[in-house]
Amino acid sequence: MRSEPDPMVFAVKLSDSPATRIDQIEATGQYAITIHWQDGHHYGIYTWHYLRALCPCSECRGIIHGEDTPSS
Numbered sequence: 001m002r003s004e005p006d007p008m009v010f011a012v013k014l015s016d017s018p019a020t021r022i023d024q025i026e027a028t029g030q031y032a033i034t035i036h037w038q039d040g041h042h043y044g045i046y047t048w049h050y051l052r053a054l055c056p057c058s059e060c061r062g063i064i065h066g067e068d069t070p071s072s
């Protein structure tokens, strides 16, 4: 799965609540993480690709656009 993040993901204002606070992060295989939120929900798997696509740094931009490959 190579779904891309919504470009407006950082434009959404979230209130501070147990539903938006991280309780713990768990590895999901070797390709993703699952976030457990303080309200008890843990839906969704965040792949390394998805997280890279969210990151504005030049290293991640290069990997996402196929200009480089991860070294590890």
Ligand SMILES: [Zn+2]
Pocket (backbone or CB within 6 Å): 052, 055, 056, 057, 058, 059, 060, 061
């Ligand atoms: Zn980055």
